[in-house]
Amino acid sequence: MFDLAERLSSNKSNESKLSHKLKTMLFYQTEECRSLVNESFRFDGKDEPKCVKNRDEEFRQIDLLNPPEVVIIELNASQDVVQDAQRLAHLLPSQVSVVIVGSEDAISTIRLLKEMGFYYLFWPVSKQECSDFMKHVLDNHEQHRGLMANRKSKRVAMVGVKGGVGTSLISSEVSRMLSFDKGVSTLLVDHNYHGGNLDIFMGLKQHQKRIVQKGTLISNIDGTYALGLIRKITPMLSMLAIDSDELNSQELKEYTVAVQEQALKNSSVMIEDHAHLIRNEDDIIKLLQQVDVLVLVFDATVSSLRDYNRLNQLVKKNNLDNQTRVISVLNSSRPSNSGSVSAEEIEKYSGQRATITVPYDDKAPQYVLEGLQIVKTKSAMAQPLMNLVALILGEEPKQESRSFLSFFKKKG
Structure with a gap:
């Protein structure tokens, strides 16, 4: 017999699981970056990213079968943003949208990261600019478009x-x-x-x-x-x-x-x-x-x-x-x-x-x-x-x- 109460209960349970799916992770190097990113997400009424220190061993903890939708990687302390991004690319599942935060102001950096399928958020950035940028990335990810399409195994x-x-x-x-x-x-x-x-x-x-x-x-x-x-x-x-x-x-x-x-x-x-x-x-x-x-x-x-x-x-x-x-x-x-x-x-x-x-x-x-x-x-x-x-x-x-x-x- 079709049990409406049971079906509604099941639907609520499934919706709850979906709502708790990890959408964003931030691998940060500085407290300044972590604080600003979290503020920009709260500003838009979104759940804050899961924040972890930017260390190679932390990248290996990503659940490959249920990864986050978007990964933000701060590389402000990097001596070579592109080289470090290339090294980290192999640690990330190909269906994840990746945002690199860096302070290198060079057209070549943007171009090379784009070829890799990575977004680039130039630092320093205001809370409003960060909010608008992340909204664009998340919308692209949900529509399966944007730079994520350039990423592949x-x-x-x-x-x-x-x-x-x-x-x-x-x-x-x-x-x-x-x-x-x-x-x-x-x-x-x-x-x-x-x-x-x-x-x-x-x-x-x-x-x-x-x-x-x-x-x-x-x-x-x-x-x-x-x-x-x-x-x-x-x-x-x-x-x-x-x-x-x-x-x-x-x-x-x-x-x-x-x-x-x-x-x-x-x-x-x-x-x-x-x-x-x-x-x-x-x-x-x-x-x-x-x-x-x-x-x-x-x-x-x-x-x-x-x-x-x-x-x-x-x-x-x-x-x-x-x-x-x-x-x-x-x-x-x-x-x-x-x-x-x-x-x-x-x-x-x-x-x-x-x-x-x-x-x-x-x-x-x-x-x-x-x-x-x-x-x-x-x-x-x-x-x-x-x-x-x-x-x-x-x-x-x-x-x-x-x-x-x-x-x-x-x-x-």
């Missing part, structure tokens, strides 16, 4: 030129480093269907891929359904890995793409492990249109080098405007005396040096089986992997030690 494709070059290992290390060490909300997407060992590299116990049925239409996939297919590993790290007895690899790929499109707004960075599935020019063209960073992984063998050169030429041919950043990773998956080619031979054949060189470590399999992050060990692989993450985030990598590079100079 960074998509990184890890592509192995062939099987067995270590693409899944590198994908897992990068994902864990981003989330555990950098505090970046990360979604790892497994494109290895009907197999793969990504769960082992991630140190996951009793992992089962989410099973999907053939009857589910891709067009019906929404955000709620997508979240049900994603495994939450930590508050900052999630994984999408699906399988099916009824769908082939191409159908699973299309299904995965539909799900990850819905999940993009809940992560700052998406790492896609394509392993060795990108093989032809059409695959390369589609990938270059979709991702921000393309990482090509190969090892020091003749066959791998030939495949790398072929794919790299296709990338250069179709990435003429350099809209997608390309990083090459030479992953030494075997000792130097087991048929490896030298660094000089690699450069001569491909016409360039690898961006990152990861040296061979015979203890790596042991670290993986123990569920350890390689970057947390004393392995020679650690620093190059850290440098790869730095490059993905647009940071300056540390200079690799000569001992790493000398690994390849033993031959010849």
